Every structure is written in structure tokens, then in C-alpha cells.
Amino acid sequence: MPADAAPSFLYVAELPAAGATLRLAPEESRYLARVCRARAGERARATDGHGGLALLRLLDLRGVVTAEVESVDHQTPGRTAHVLCGAPAAERGDWLIEKLAELGVTRFQPVDCTRAAWRHAAGRAARWRRLAVAALRQSQRRWLMEVAGPLGLEAALAALPAGAACWQGDPGGRAAGEVTAPRTGVAAGAIGPAGGFEGRERALLEKDGFEPLRLSAGRLRTETAALCWACWWSAASPAGPDQGGPPRSGGGAGL
Amino acid sequence: MPADAAPSFLYVAELPAAGATLRLAPEESRYLARVCRARAGERARATDGHGGLALLRLLDLRGVVTAEVESVDHQTPGRTAHVLCGAPAAERGDWLIEKLAELGVTRFQPVDCTRAAWRHAAGRAARWRRLAVAALRQSQRRWLMEVAGPLGLEAALAALPAGAACWQGDPGGRAAGEVTAPRTGVAAGAIGPAGGFEGRERALLEKDGFEPLRLSAGRLRTETAALCWACWWSAASPAGPDQGGPPRSGGGAGL
Numbered sequence: 001m002p003a004d005a006a007p008s009f010l011y012v013a014e015l016p017a018a019g020a021t022l023r024l025a026p027e028e029s030r031y032l033a034r035v036c037r038a039r040a041g042e043r044a045r046a047t048d049g050h051g052g053l054a055l056l057r058l059l060d061l062r063g064v065v066t067a068e069v070e071s072v073d074h075q076t077p078g079r080t081a082h083v084l085c086g087a088p089a090a091e092r093g094d095w096l097i098e099k100l101a102e103l104g105v106t107r108f109q110p111v112d113c114t115r116a117a118w119r120h121a122a123g124r125a126a127r128w129r130r131l132a133v134a135a136l137r138q139s140q141r142r143w144l145m146e147v148a149g150p151l152g153l154e155a156a157l158a159a160l161p162a163g164a165a166c167w168q169g170d171p172g173g174r175a176a177g178e179v180t181a182p183r184t185g186v187a188a189g190a191i192g193p194a195g196g197f198e199g200r201e202r203a204l205l206e207k208d209g210f211e212p213l214r215l216s217a218g219r220l221r222t223e224t225a226a227l228c229w230a231c232w233w234s235a236a237s238p239a240g241p242d243q244g245g246p247p248r249s250g251g252g253a254g255l
Numbered sequence: 256m257p258a259d260a261a262p263s264f265l266y267v268a269e270l271p272a273a274g275a276t277l278r279l280a281p282e283e284s285r286y287l288a289r290v291c292r293a294r295a296g297e298r299a300r301a302t303d304g305h306g307g308l309a310l311l312r313l314l315d316l317r318g319v320v321t322a323e324v325e326s327v328d329h330q331t332p333g334r335t336a337h338v339l340c341g342a343p344a345a346e347r348g349d350w351l352i353e354k355l356a357e358l359g360v361t362r363f364q365p366v367d368c369t370r371a372a373w374r375h376a377a378g379r380a381a382r383w384r385r386l387a388v389a390a391l392r393q394s395q396r397r398w399l400m401e402v403a404g405p406l407g408l409e410a411a412l413a414a415l416p417a418g419a420a421c422w423q424g425d426p427g428g429r430a431a432g433e434v435t436a437p438r439t440g441v442a443a444g445a446i447g448p449a450g451g452f453e454g455r456e457r458a459l460l461e462k463d464g465f466e467p468l469r470l471s472a473g474r475l476r477t478e479t480a481a482l483c484w485a486c487w488w489s490a491a492s493p494a495g496p497d498q499g500g501p502p503r504s505g506g507g508a509g510l
Contacts, residue, residue, distance in 0.1 A: 095350060102479050103471055139473030177436050177491030216358055217492030218394030224357050231486035236432030237472030 007055075008036040009140045010046040011133050015054045015072055022046075022056065022067045029065040031137070032058070043070075049136060049144025051075045077143055079184050080106035081233045082164065084156050086193025087116040088222035096223040097128045101135035101145040103227075103234040109159065110150040113201060116193035118150040125149070153201050157208050164188040166210040168197075169225040173212025176228070181236035189213075189229035194222055262310075263291040264395045265301040266388050270309045270327055277301075277311065277322045284320040286392070287313070298325075304391060304399025306330045332398055334439050335361035336488045337419065339411050341448025342371040343477035351478040352383045356390035356400040358482075358489040364414065365405040368456060371448035373405040380404070408456050412463050419443040421465040423452075424480040428467025431483070436491035444468075444484035449477055 010028045024032065028046075032038045044056045044067065052074045056067040083105050088096065093110075100108055110118040128147045136144050151159065160166075164186040167173075181187060190197075190210050197205065215228035265283045279287065283301075287293045299311045299322065307329045311322040338360050343351065348365075355363055365373040380402065387400045406414065415421075419441040422428075436442065445452075445465050452460065470483035 099479055099482070102473065102475060103483075104473050138476060139471075141473045171494070175491060175493070177438075177487075181432055183432075214490075214492070214494065215486070216394075216489040217494065218357065218359050218396045218489075220357060221393060224354055227354070227482065228358075228486045228490065231470070231483045232432075232490055234471040234473075235469075235483065235487055236430060237469070238430070239426070239469065239472065 007042070008032055008038050008044040009137050010044060010056075011049055011136050011144065012046040012054070013048060015046060015048045015052045016069055018054075018069050018071050020069045021059070022054075022069055024065040024067065026064065029061075029063070032065050033061045045140075047136070047142045047144075049133075049142070051077065051142050053142055075142055077106070078238070079182065080161075080186050081230065082107045082109060082160060082186070082188040083226055083230060084109045084111050084153075084160075084188065084190040085226045086111055086113045086191060086197070086222055087118045088226075089194055092221070092223045093118075093121070093124065094127070094131060096226060097145075097147060098131045098135050099227055100230050101132040102139045103230040104139065104141055104143070104237065105145050105230050105233075106143060107146045107148060109148045109156050111153050111156045111190075111193075112150050113153065113193045114198045115195035121150045153197075153204055157204065160188055161186045166190070166205075166208060167213040167229065168192075168202075168205050168210040169215050169220070169229060170212030171214050171219075173214045175214050176232045179211075179213060181233045183236055183238055187233055189226070189233065191222055191226040191229060262297070263287055263293050263299040264392050265299060265311075266304055266391050266399065267301040267309070268303060270301060270303045270307045271324055273309075273324050273326050275324045276314070277309075277324055279320040279322065281319065284316075284318070287320050288316045300395075302391070302397045302399075304388075304397070306332065306397050308397055330397055332361070333493070334437065335416075335441050336485065337362045337364060337415060337441070337443040338481055338485060339364045339366050339408070339415075339443060339445040340481045341366050341368045341446060341452070341477055342373045343481075344449055347476070347478045348373075348376070348379065349382070349386060351481060352400075352402060353386045353390050354482050355485050356387040357394045358485040359394065359396055359398070359492065360400050360485050360488075361398060362401045362403060364403045364411050366408050366411045366445075366448075367405050368408065368448045369453045370450035376405045408452075408459055412459065415443055416441045421445070421460075421463060422468040422484065423447075423457075423460050423465040424470050424475070424484060425467030426469050426474075428469045430469050431487045434466075434468060436488045438491055438493055442488055444481070444488065446477055446481040446484060 046054045054072040055070045059066045132145045166188045168190040297313050301309045309327040310325045314321045383402045421443045423445040
């Protein structure tokens with residue numbers, strides 16, 4: 001890895017207190033040894049995906065990795081984003097999950113709509129979680145994106161936190177470039193399925209105060225629109241507050 | 256397709272003048288007959304990917320489709336975007352091309368960098384063009400994204416139009432949410448490869464006035480960063496000027 005690389009970044013569902021010795025799960029052990037090529041004595045960082053971040057000193061990388069927890073701190077998120085998303089065309093869900101997690105989305109809520117329902121979502125839950133964990137490591141964030149099971153629109157709206165600032169992708173709305181995403185608090189974006197929301201669904205969103213937002217001049221596929229909304233939200237992030245550490249100079253694809 | 260669907264949208268490399276009879280290529284013929292399920296007598300729209308848009312009346316859909324060109328008009332683009340992009344991890348180029356084309360990017364320029372070079376780009380040129388054409392139809396735009404062959408950074412910079420407003424993805428830059436993308440003219444975004452631009456490359460970009468832009472609080476993969484920049488640019492689009500027609504109410508995934 002480049003000389004300016006930050007310490008390796010891991011996902012550990014339950015972080016012990018400082019001073020404890022941690023035994024990493026097989027997947028994280030493999031990641032450290034084979035992908036990061038870490039060595040004993042090196043430092044690594046680990047998050048629990050709920051705002052906790054530990055600094056580790058690697059003790060032994062033969063087989064299951066053991067590490068000493070040097071310090072742990074916890075943060076509460078300054079901002080969160082919920083994506084309510086209709087079903088995209090087949091097989092486009094996987095990379096959508098990866099990208100939304102990379103962008104720091106808090107919760108992904110598949111929405112079964114009149115014009116399209118999510119198929120195979122249940123069968124993909126484990127895979128989507130793995131993709132979210134991989135994206136968490138990649139983007140070095142403290143919060144693991146939650147991937148919810150599909151709901152109808154009314155139930156999905158009822159599940160949103162109170163006081164969320166809400167938008168829906170709509171070519172008739174204001175250009176997203178002219179609207180500033182909230183830097184704090186809860187934001188929610190609703191994206192229609194292929195074919196779009198139908199009349200009753202649009203009325204529900206309007207009733208709940210979802211502002212129409214034009215994400216592009218062209219027609220977008222469902223997954224592209226969801227990604228655009230997440231990019232729009234993520235682009236308003238204050239510098240690195242939800243990261244495991246400071247951005248790597250020159251690292252992370254020039255980010 | 257939904258009742259509120261717009262007429263089918265096609266890509267025809269060379270549009271004849273109004274009054275002429277057009278014989279569609281096999282791919283477009285199949286698309287009309289099998290995907291759009293269009294019928295004789297229906298209208299369709301066709302772009303040449305260079306700003307021309309024709310209204311067609313379908314004559315015969317058995318085998319090669321024939322259509323009468325009822326009218327043709329031409330537009331010049333009000334804004335263009337050039338993406339200079341380092342190599343992402345393997346096999347992530349395909350959907351990046353699709354998404355950038357969907358977002359209305361004008362030209363995609365793969366850049367061979369010190370830390371990563373584009374492999375197989377030459378072998379993928381035909382596939383990438385097909386993906387760009389499919390995205391053109393999907394997003395109903397008038398301009399086909401050009402996919403250039405890989406260049407070194409200096410050559411890629413030299414190939415940019417004069418007077419382009421330039422940005423580079425950089426976690427140390429201003430939050431993209433606080434910067435307004437240009438609504439007109441030429442914009443360019445430079446995204447580093449996996450591992451990021453190295454020192455000499457950063458100096459070249461700085462010398463050419465590429466402003467650092469923070470696209471997210473987290474580390475982003477190369478293809479995600481390129482997509483974020485394109486979303487940021489696309490989100491500032493005035494309503495539908497570069498589309499083949501007005502957005503479909505309820506169509507295009509709620510866009």
C-alpha cells in the first residue's frame with residue numbers, strides 16, 4: 001500500500017474496553033493478513049459500526065489475529081440519511097448497497113411499490129450486509145449502513161425518525177444543485193421504482209412533506225437516482241466527522 | 256410501459272432530413288419491437304447523439320424497422336462535462352461508463368497514473384460504447400458520451416477544451432455541497448486511481464487550476480468518486496435542456 005496509507009481499518013461488531021486482548025473474526029483476520037498485509041506490532045483501527053472506534057496493536061497474525069486494544073472512543077452521528085428506494089431492474093441492488101454504504105447512508109429501506117416490488121431481497125440480506133461491511137472498511141466510517149427488509153411505502157414512511165427533512169426524486173422539482181443538503185440532523189430521500197411512483201404513492205409522499213428534487217436533467221434509472229440523492233447528501237458532509245480518522249493524503253482514490 | 260410513458264427514444268448515428276424514410280439498424284429495430292413493444296403508426300424519437308432529435312412515425316416493425324422522419328431539430332449543448340479518471344479496481348469500469356453516460360457526462364477520459372494504469376481499456380472500447388448508447392436511450396439525452404482511449408495525465412490535460420472549470424476530488428478541499436457547479440460552459444473533474452494521484456500528478460493538476468473538492472466525508476473508491484463528481488455536476492442542470500423531450504411525469508424512476 002502507498003507510504004501515506006492510514007492504518008488498516010476493521011469492522012468488529014463488539015469492541016472490548018481498552019487494555020483487553022481482541023481475537024478477530026476469520027474474515028477480518030484474513031483481511032488484515034492478506035489484503036492489508038499487516039504485520040505484528042503494527043497499529044490498526046476497528047469500528048463497531050455504531051460510532052465506536054478502537055486503536056489496536058496487532059499481536060499475532062498467524063491464523064486468527066489477536067490484538068491489544070490500546071484505546072476506544074465513541075461518537076454519536078452528527079447527521080444521518082435514510083434512503084427509501086423502489087425496486088431497480090434485476091441485479092442492480094448489489095452495487096447500489098455498496099455505493100450507498102460507501103457514501104455514508106445510515107439506513108437503506110427497500111420499498112415495494114405499485115409498479116415494482118423487490119424480489120429476492122430476503123435471500124440477499126446476508127450478501128447485502130457483507131457488502132455494507134466491506135464498504136464500511138473501504139470508506140473508514142464509524143457507522144455501518146443498516147439494510148432493512150422491504151416494506152410498503154406507508155410502513156416505510158411510518159418507520160422514519162420524527163423530524164426528518166424529506167425529499168423525493170422528481171424531474172419537476174428544484175435542481176438539487178440549488179438546494180443545500182442538511183449538514184446536521186436526519187435526512188430522507190425517496191426514489192421511485194422503474195416506472196416511478198404512481199399517483200397514490202406520490203400523494204402519500206406529498207402529504208408527508210417530501211420536497212421534489214431534480215437530481216439530473218435526464219431520466220435516471222432507479223439505482224442511479226438513489227445514488228444521486230446519496231451523493232447530494234454526502235457532498236454536504238463537514239470534513240471527516242464520521243470517519244475513523246483523517247482522510248489519507250493522496251489516498252482513497254484522490255479522496 | 257406506464258400509460259404516461261413518453262414515445263420510444265432511439266439512437267440513430269445519422270439522421271436523414273424531414274420527409275425521408277429511415278431504416279433502423281438491427282439493434283434499434285429489436286429495441287423498438289421487443290423492449291418498447293412499439294406498433295406501426297406510433298411515434299418515436301431518435302437522436303444522433305450530437306444534439307439532433309427527430310420525431311419519427313413508425314411504418315413497419317417486421318424485421319428491420321422503417322419509419323418516416325416527420326421533423327428534425329438540432330441543439331448545441333449548453334454545458335459539457337469531462338471526466339478524467341484514474342483506473343478503478345478491476346471490472347468496475349463498465350457500470351461507471353453506464354452511470355456517467357446516464358448523468359449526461361460529455362467525455363470520459365481514462366487516465367493512466369503512476370499508481371494504476373487502465374488495463375483492457377482497448378478491448379472494452381466497443382462494449383463501453385454499447386453501454387453509453389444504452390444509457391443515452393435510457394436517459395433520453397441528445398448527446399452521446401464519448402469514451403476516449405487512455406492517456407497519461409499530461410496528455411489528458413492537454414486534450415481538455417480551453418476555459419474549462421476544473422475540479423479534483425480531494426478530502427482536503429471545500430465540501431462539494433458548498434460549491435455550485437457551473438450551469439453553463441465546460442466543466443472538468445479529475446479523480447485519482449486506487450491509491451490516489453501521486454505528488455507529481457497533484458502538482459500538474461494544481462498548476463492547471465484544478466480546485467480540490469471534497470465529495471464525501473469518507474474515503475471513496477475511484478469509481479464512486481467519479482460518480483459523485485458527475486452527480487454534483489448533473490445536479491446543477493437546468494430543467495431538461497439536454498433531454499430529448501420533457502421528463503415523463505412519474506416515469507424514469509421518479510425522475
